[in-house]
Structures are given as C-alpha cells and as structure tokens.
Amino acid sequence: MLKIENEASLRAALKSEINLFVGAGFSILAKDKNSKFLPIGSALSEELCSEFNVQNLKDQPLPLISQIIKSKDKIRFNEFLMNRHRVKDYDERYNSLNRFPISRIFTTNIDNLFSHIYSISDNKYLNDLIVQGASFRDKTAVEYLPLHGSVNYPEPDFTFTPIELASAFANNPTQFQYLVSCLRKAPTLFLGYSLQDAGTLQSLNYSFTNGPQEKSRWIQLRSQDDAAEAYFKSLGFNIVQGDTDSLLDYLSQLSSDERQPTKSSTLHQRDFESGRIPLLHETPVRPIVDYFRGHAPTWHDVLTNRVPRTSRYAELINHIDANRNVLVAGIPVSGKSTLLMQAAAYYDTAKIKLFEDFVSPEKATSLVNKVSGKADVILFIDNVADCVDSLDVLANSKNIQIVGADRSVNIGFGSHRFNTNKFLQFDCSDLSDGDYSKIFEAIPPAIRRYKMEIPNVNQAYNPSTFEFIEKNVQGQTISDRYKEVLQKLRGQQIDIHDLFVMICYAFSCHSPVSFDVVSRYCELNGDYKKVYEAIDRLGTLLADISPNDREFVDLNENQDYFTPRSSLVAETVVEMCRNEDFRRMYLRFHNNVPRLFIPRFSNFRRYGYRSGYAERVFKEWQEGEAFYLRAYQEDRTYFLKQQLAIFLGSRKQFQIAFKYIDEALTESHNRNPNVRHTHARLLFDANIDKAATDISLRNNLRKSMEILESCHEYDKGRQITQFDLLSKVSDTPPFFRAQSLNLIFLRLKAG
Structure with a gap:
C-alpha cells in the first residue's frame, strides 16, 4: 500500500510538469540479457565479490568493494557492470511514465531502462544531455542526465568508488549547476533512494531552499523507516512510502484514470x-x-x-x-x-x-x-x-x-x-x-x-x-556594414559589443542562445530582469547605429531564447570582429558557460571548438593545448583531439600534433575518414623534413600518401563533388592547403 504525503499536490504536478530524480531502487523490476533482475546494494556487492573472487570483502560497503576491484582490473569491472545493467526486459508498468508530463529525468543509475521506456513512445523522446546537450523549442523532448555514466555510452566510465562518489559534484560542477537550475523549475519526485543516499540529496538541499523559488519535492521510501522519514522531512521532502511494485501500480492506475485520447488508425497534421x-x-x-x-x-x-x-x-x-x-x-x-x-x-x-x-x-x-x-x-x-x-x-x-x-x-x-x-x-x-x-x-x-x-x-x-x-541592392555590403557596427559598438559599450559577438558566435556554431547562456556569460546569477535589460540595451544600441538592426535579436514565444535573424550576419560579425575582441569573448564564454547549458551542444561541439578559432585566440601553442585538454576532461570526444592536432600543426608543432591525432584515430576506432585524413597529413608533415636524411621514414610518407588517396576515393564513392573537396581544403589551416604541392613532392621523393 502506497502512502503519499500531500497527494493532491503530487497528482497536480503529474498533470502539469514534474522532474524525476531516480536511484537504484527504481530499476529493480528490470532484467538483464540473462533474465536476472538488476541488482542493487548488497545484492550487487555479493555478485562482485563472487565474480572477482574477493569473498573476504563481502561485509564491506559497495563503494569500497568497487574501489578495490576497479583498481585491479578496471576493464573487466566496467564490462561486468555493463552486462548486469544493460536492460533486456522490464515490467510493462514502467511504460506508464510515457503518459505523464515529465520534463527532466536525473538518475544516479547506469542502466538504460529509460531508453527502453521512451523508445516505444510516439509523442516523447529521451534527450540525453551528455550526448546532445539541451534541446531547443521542443515540447516532445524529455531531458535526461545520467549523473554516474550510462551503459549506452561507447566507452563509459562509471562513478562507483568512494573517491568518485565523494568528488562527483566537485569534479564536475557543470552537472551540479545544471541540476540545481532545473530542479528549481518544477516539482521533483525522488524514486529508489534510501537513507544511505542522504549525502547526495543533502548536498542539493541548500541549493533547493536558497534558490529564487522553492519547488515541492517528494521522496519514495521503500520501507517503513522512522529515522529516514524524520531526516528527509527535516530537509523539506514530502514522503511517499511504499515499494517500487506499489509505486508502479499507483502510476499505472493514475495514468489509466486520466482520459487518454483515442488512438486513431490515421494521423492528421494536428x-x-x-x-x-x-x-x-x-x-x-x-x-x-x-x-x-x-x-x-x-x-x-x-x-x-x-x-x-x-x-x-x-x-x-x-x-x-x-x-x-x-x-x-x-x-x-x-x-x-x-x-x-x-x-x-x-x-x-x-x-x-x-x-x-x-x-x-x-x-x-x-x-x-x-x-x-x-x-x-x-x-x-x-x-x-x-x-x-x-x-x-x-x-x-x-x-x-x-x-x-x-x-x-x-x-x-x-x-x-x-x-x-x-x-x-x-x-x-x-x-x-x-x-x-x-x-x-x-x-x-x-x-x-x-x-x-x-x-x-x-x-x-x-x-x-x-x-x-x-x-x-543599394547600400553597403554585409561585411562593410557590420564592420562599422562593431567599431561603433566597441566605442560605446564594450560589454554589449561582446554580448553581440557572443550571440553571433554561438549561432554560427548552430546553437541558439538561451536565457541561461546569457545569464552565465554575463555573470548575472539567473536574474531575469538584468538579462532582458542587457538584451534590450543591445537592441537599442544597434538601432542607434543601424535602424534596420533594431530587431537583430529575436525572442521566442516564451521569451527564453535569443537568436540572430540571419546565419550570414552571425558569421559575418564573427569574421569581422577584431582578434583581440574575439579572444576576450571566446575565453569568457568557455570559462563561464558550462556545456550542459548550451542548447544543442552536439552541434555546437562540431563548430565551436574548430581549430580556426583557436588560431585566432591563442598566441602561444601551449595555451591552446591547455584549452583543448580542459575541454576534453569534460567532453571525452576524439573530435577535440583532432582539432587540437590541427591547431598544433598550424603552429609547426608536428611531433606533439601527431601524438594527439594518433590518440584520436585510436579513440575513433579508425572509422572516421576525416580523422584518418588529418592523421595522414600530420604523419606526412611530421616526417617530411627528416626524410631527406633518414631513408627509414620514407615508408611512413608512402603510407600517408596511400591514406590520403584512399580518403579521396572514399569521398568519390560517397558522391562528394570536387566542389565539396575544394570547400574542405579552403576550410583548413594554410599548411593543409598545400596538399597538392606536397603530394607531388612526396611522389618525387618516393621515386
């Protein structure tokens, strides 16, 4: 039997908007490929001790057992966790979640249960914030943040050991900041937690109660525990008492009680x-x-x-x-x-x-x-x-x-x-x-x-x-016009000039600018009034300089996204901006704006970290290397190492550049032709000057030539035109543009 404190308010939240914050106890009715229920707590401890033959640790807490095993055999430890937490089957009552207006799901679980639940939905989809970044103007998206890793990721690194758990938020403040900002936006239902998880929840409590507005929150306690109930009530939680089976019964019944639209055999635009x-x-x-x-x-x-x-x-x-x-x-x-x-x-x-x-x-x-x-x-x-x-x-x-x-x-x-x-x-x-x-x-x-x-x-x-x-058309060209706009803005108000350039930079990287992005970039601490005052000042100054640009910044219907009216103008502004001004904006943006706050980060990543920007920003190659490595710590994608390698190559640091592109090639499993192309180019550039005196290097040069030729053949096979290839070359650093000349020289040296 489920007992719910302030049940009417919970029901109201389940009809309007609600967040879920999910722990291990929520997934206990899901099964792995061997039809075994997913383990939690002591059950997982016993399995780990048996699998890794450390029975002497069976009475120790799970984080300590994990620490010892992981330190000895990390690869096998991760493989075991992936096999035991990759869901094959689950209780169908979990699917009732599809029928509630859930905006965001945060989980400390590593399983992929929610991926299965939403994979059958025809009106909602799961938007993984780690992979995709925040969604944009999409009511069908359910934001999903797996705080401790996920079996869905190609090479996951799970948070399980005491050191990792204790430092999870400290080492990744981006997640904590995003989490707190979202939990302030809607009521939250915490599921599958116990008193053992109090540390994690208490670390959030101060932020809950000291934010601009406190939202209601409920926590499920799976069994009668007076101490746990008193403790969580002291933190401001409403108590939901009952096991996961009772909870799923309740949610299934509640979703059935609500009148569901009749499923039609045909669909219409509406x-x-x-x-x-x-x-x-x-x-x-x-x-x-x-x-x-x-x-x-x-x-x-x-x-x-x-x-x-x-x-x-x-x-x-x-x-x-x-x-x-x-x-x-x-x-x-x-x-x-x-x-x-x-x-x-x-x-x-x-x-x-x-x-x-x-x-x-x-x-x-x-x-x-x-x-x-x-x-x-x-x-x-x-x-x-x-x-x-x-x-x-x-x-x-x-x-x-x-x-x-x-x-x-x-x-x-x-x-x-x-x-x-x-x-x-x-x-x-x-x-x-x-x-x-x-x-x-x-x-x-x-x-x-x-x-x-x-x-x-x-x-x-x-x-x-x-x-x-x-x-x-009469009048100035776009380039001349915005060069003049930038000069005048810079002379009148440098902070608004930089805000203007930032909005253009983000938009040119295929990411709209949200309220949160402006607030964090300008260090306004979530003050709506100050954010809109800054945007309004930008519009006023633009109107004074160029009347046609009064509405340069477009507000969406909810007044929470800002986008330039034109990608052409955005790209022109970024190109016309003086390097010293662009450097100031670029560093401030990447220092102040966490990646989880950037809408459509999966797109932004591909454009916002391009080596061409690094060439404009960093005077010393060591600065650029440090920048890319910091970014890689938060977002472990081989693309960042590829761009770092290209940047270092443009500074003639071919030996170090080749190290990073070699790592990128390994991390991409040699499947990305663009990475293979960069690898071959840097292999060539790292060896070309030495090949005249070291005959042994000529095989490496021949190898790089063969890879470049295979990339060209691949492009032809993919129906990429010569125009596309020329576009690729024109978008690369100058030392790459000499490809044709270098290849001719290579053929001569190879005999």
Missing part, C-alpha cells in the same frame, strides 16, 4: 506537436526589405509569396514527386533554406508535411513509431548535416520521405555516418539565366539599383542568389 508549418495569420510580420538585406527567410516572407521561386524549385518538386529522399546542397547563402521552406509551404500533397531544423536519433525513433502504418510524411529538415546520425533511422521507414538542406561541405563531412545510397544530392548553388529578372523585379524599388547587373563569378558557374541580390 496530431504533431513539433514541426507544424504555420498558417500566414500565425506568422510575425516583417518588411520584405529585411530578406533582401541578407536576413534569413521567415515563414511570412515565404507565405506572402514575395520571394520568387527559382528554376531550382521545379527541379526539387520533381525529385519529391519521384518519392526520392533529397539533400539540397549548396554554397553558403545560396537560397537553400528559402527553397526548402517554399517546397514545404507550396508542395501540394495528401501527405503530412513537417518542418524541423534538428532531429536527434531518439526523436527520429519517436517519429517513426508515431507514423508507422498510420500516415505518410514528408519531413523537411533545415541544417540536415546536424542530423546525420538520424537519417538512416528515418530513411528506413516506409512512411517517411526526407527533404533536407545544408551546405555542401557540411553534408560532405558527415556523409560517412549515413547511407548516402538512399539519398539524391541536389545542388542549388547557382541560378539559371531565367531567374535573374524574377529576382531583380522582386527587390523592393527603394533599395533596388537602377539597372540589373549580373556579377562576375567563376566561369563554370552562374552566381548564387545572394551574390546576385548583393550586386543589385
């Missing part, structure tokens, strides 16, 4: 919370001049039909009619997003049309579950290269057709992570001759030049949409 294409009356109004000044397209621009459709539109529609999965590729600012939005708005079909700018693998699985056998969907995805890990999941569904858009180089870099044979790549970079007059006539007369001019570009190509528009 059945999707995310991705709906708005109607014209639902879109914010803005002057069309903004579009022709370089701002990103909005639904209002598209739905009012004031942006002409180029000849590429008919080609794209033809591919959609042929039921192909299409990747719209092109150079920066070539009209990819505009074309995608026009197709989404105007393509006439009985299928459901959805438009997203990010789809994680978990969200893709949820969508596949939802539409399977019930509806055919055309899913339009902008910035599709950010979603490469989801494309195979979506493409394997018979009910989903994918139409994505991104820069050619971004698609090329991610092409090894999905089956390109299921997609047609469609380039929209250049205009056709018939497009010029249509676009020229659409430019508002107030800013249009008197006579149409066609810009001179490479003879092999026609100009892109932006190149043509910029040539035929």
Whole structure:
C-alpha cells in the first residue's frame, strides 16, 4: 500500500510538469540479457565479490568493494557492470511514465531502462544531455542526465568508488549547476533512494531552499523507516512510502484514470506537436526589405509569396514527386533554406508535411513509431548535416520521405555516418539565366539599383542568389556594414559589443542562445530582469547605429531564447570582429558557460571548438593545448583531439600534433575518414623534413600518401563533388592547403 504525503499536490504536478530524480531502487523490476533482475546494494556487492573472487570483502560497503576491484582490473569491472545493467526486459508498468508530463529525468543509475521506456513512445523522446546537450523549442523532448555514466555510452566510465562518489559534484560542477537550475523549475519526485543516499540529496538541499523559488519535492521510501522519514522531512521532502511494485501500480492506475485520447488508425497534421508549418495569420510580420538585406527567410516572407521561386524549385518538386529522399546542397547563402521552406509551404500533397531544423536519433525513433502504418510524411529538415546520425533511422521507414538542406561541405563531412545510397544530392548553388529578372523585379524599388547587373563569378558557374541580390541592392555590403557596427559598438559599450559577438558566435556554431547562456556569460546569477535589460540595451544600441538592426535579436514565444535573424550576419560579425575582441569573448564564454547549458551542444561541439578559432585566440601553442585538454576532461570526444592536432600543426608543432591525432584515430576506432585524413597529413608533415636524411621514414610518407588517396576515393564513392573537396581544403589551416604541392613532392621523393 502506497502512502503519499500531500497527494493532491503530487497528482497536480503529474498533470502539469514534474522532474524525476531516480536511484537504484527504481530499476529493480528490470532484467538483464540473462533474465536476472538488476541488482542493487548488497545484492550487487555479493555478485562482485563472487565474480572477482574477493569473498573476504563481502561485509564491506559497495563503494569500497568497487574501489578495490576497479583498481585491479578496471576493464573487466566496467564490462561486468555493463552486462548486469544493460536492460533486456522490464515490467510493462514502467511504460506508464510515457503518459505523464515529465520534463527532466536525473538518475544516479547506469542502466538504460529509460531508453527502453521512451523508445516505444510516439509523442516523447529521451534527450540525453551528455550526448546532445539541451534541446531547443521542443515540447516532445524529455531531458535526461545520467549523473554516474550510462551503459549506452561507447566507452563509459562509471562513478562507483568512494573517491568518485565523494568528488562527483566537485569534479564536475557543470552537472551540479545544471541540476540545481532545473530542479528549481518544477516539482521533483525522488524514486529508489534510501537513507544511505542522504549525502547526495543533502548536498542539493541548500541549493533547493536558497534558490529564487522553492519547488515541492517528494521522496519514495521503500520501507517503513522512522529515522529516514524524520531526516528527509527535516530537509523539506514530502514522503511517499511504499515499494517500487506499489509505486508502479499507483502510476499505472493514475495514468489509466486520466482520459487518454483515442488512438486513431490515421494521423492528421494536428496530431504533431513539433514541426507544424504555420498558417500566414500565425506568422510575425516583417518588411520584405529585411530578406533582401541578407536576413534569413521567415515563414511570412515565404507565405506572402514575395520571394520568387527559382528554376531550382521545379527541379526539387520533381525529385519529391519521384518519392526520392533529397539533400539540397549548396554554397553558403545560396537560397537553400528559402527553397526548402517554399517546397514545404507550396508542395501540394495528401501527405503530412513537417518542418524541423534538428532531429536527434531518439526523436527520429519517436517519429517513426508515431507514423508507422498510420500516415505518410514528408519531413523537411533545415541544417540536415546536424542530423546525420538520424537519417538512416528515418530513411528506413516506409512512411517517411526526407527533404533536407545544408551546405555542401557540411553534408560532405558527415556523409560517412549515413547511407548516402538512399539519398539524391541536389545542388542549388547557382541560378539559371531565367531567374535573374524574377529576382531583380522582386527587390523592393527603394533599395533596388537602377539597372540589373549580373556579377562576375567563376566561369563554370552562374552566381548564387545572394551574390546576385548583393550586386543589385543599394547600400553597403554585409561585411562593410557590420564592420562599422562593431567599431561603433566597441566605442560605446564594450560589454554589449561582446554580448553581440557572443550571440553571433554561438549561432554560427548552430546553437541558439538561451536565457541561461546569457545569464552565465554575463555573470548575472539567473536574474531575469538584468538579462532582458542587457538584451534590450543591445537592441537599442544597434538601432542607434543601424535602424534596420533594431530587431537583430529575436525572442521566442516564451521569451527564453535569443537568436540572430540571419546565419550570414552571425558569421559575418564573427569574421569581422577584431582578434583581440574575439579572444576576450571566446575565453569568457568557455570559462563561464558550462556545456550542459548550451542548447544543442552536439552541434555546437562540431563548430565551436574548430581549430580556426583557436588560431585566432591563442598566441602561444601551449595555451591552446591547455584549452583543448580542459575541454576534453569534460567532453571525452576524439573530435577535440583532432582539432587540437590541427591547431598544433598550424603552429609547426608536428611531433606533439601527431601524438594527439594518433590518440584520436585510436579513440575513433579508425572509422572516421576525416580523422584518418588529418592523421595522414600530420604523419606526412611530421616526417617530411627528416626524410631527406633518414631513408627509414620514407615508408611512413608512402603510407600517408596511400591514406590520403584512399580518403579521396572514399569521398568519390560517397558522391562528394570536387566542389565539396575544394570547400574542405579552403576550410583548413594554410599548411593543409598545400596538399597538392606536397603530394607531388612526396611522389618525387618516393621515386
């Protein structure tokens, strides 16, 4: 029998919004591959003592046993934990959690029970904060933070020993800060804990009760324990008394009592919370001049039909009619997003049309579950290269057709992570001759030049949409305009100048700027009023300098995200910013903003740590090395070591650079062609100067040549164009750009 203190308030939270904070006792009705229930406490201690033949430790606490075993055989210890905590089957009552408005789940468990629970959901998905970062404007996401590691991770490092448990929050303040900020936002239900876990919960208590507002919290005690009840009540918890079996009965019954919508055999547009294409009356109004000044397209621009459709539109529609999965590729600012939005708005079909700018693998699985056998969907995805890990999941569904858009180089870099044979790549970079007059006539007369001019570009190509528009619009170019804006902002208020650059930097790295990011960057301690005052000052100063930029910073409907109106402007600001100013902003951002607070960190990681930024920021190579190694301590991804190696190579530190790229190659299991390419280049650069006097090094040079050639062949096999390869080279440091010359020299030396 379950006894709940202040039950009506708990029921109210379970109808509106609630957090879960889960301990080991919650997962006891889940089983591993051998149909054994997941162990907790003393049961796990006994298994460890038996498995590792340390029966003399059987009376010791679990953390101490773990410490001794792990110190002797860490690999086998982790393998044992993974096998015992990887869920194969579980009590179906756990699935009732899918029907509650759970916003966030924090767990000190390492099992993957919640991954199974949400993998069958058709309206919610689990967003792992360690892997993906915070979600953005997505009501279907359930934020998930496994505090002690997870069996889902490729090479997990579990927190189990006394030293690790005692220092978990101290060594990773990012998690603690994020945890506290989230627990202040909604009531929290703590499940599967006991008095033995009091230390962890007490460490959070001060933050609970000293925050801007205290939220209700309940804790489940699995058995009658007067001491535990008195203790947790003293910390401000409401008590839920009963075992996990009774708790699951209660939640299952409660979810059944709530009227659930009837499951229809078919789906309609209204059945999707995310991705709906708005109607014209639902879109914010803005002057069309903004579009022709370089701002990103909005639904209002598209739905009012004031942006002409180029000849590429008919080609794209033809591919959609042929039921192909299409990747719209092109150079920066070539009209990819505009074309995608026009197709989404105007393509006439009985299928459901959805438009997203990010789809994680978990969200893709949820969508596949939802539409399977019930509806055919055309899913339009902008910035599709950010979603490469989801494309195979979506493409394997018979009910989903994918139409994505991104820069050619971004698609090329991610092409090894999905089956390109299921997609047609469609380039929209250049205009056709018939497009010029249509676009020229659409430019508002107030800013249009008197006579149409066609810009001179490479003879092999026609100009892109932006190149043509910029040539035929009066006034400064984007670069000149924002160079002047930065100079004036810098002269008036340096902190607002830096805030402006920071927002542009984050957005150019495919991450919107949240309230929390601004607050932490500016060290405003979560003060909403001060954050909005800072943003308003930015808008006012921009308006004084350039009236067209008064609304440069866009607020979402909940007033908690800030995004520039244009990726072009964001990238231009970052490029035009003086190196000393960029350095100040960059270091402050990475020192003040923990990665768990950065929306879509999985995207930000790929762009925000690029070696090109490090070259601008760090005068001494040792500073850059220290920066990357600090980042690696929190986010153990081989990408960081690859970028560190490229940075060190640009500073001619080839020996040290090769050490890090060799580690990156090992950590990537030799599966990433971009890492293999960097490895081969640095192998070449580390040895080329010595090869003239040391014949033994020539085999290494031949090996690097063979790897580079195999990478080139791989790219050709993945249907990456010569344009993509040139784009790759142009985005690398100068010492990489000499590739062709070096390869010729290599062939001569190799005889």
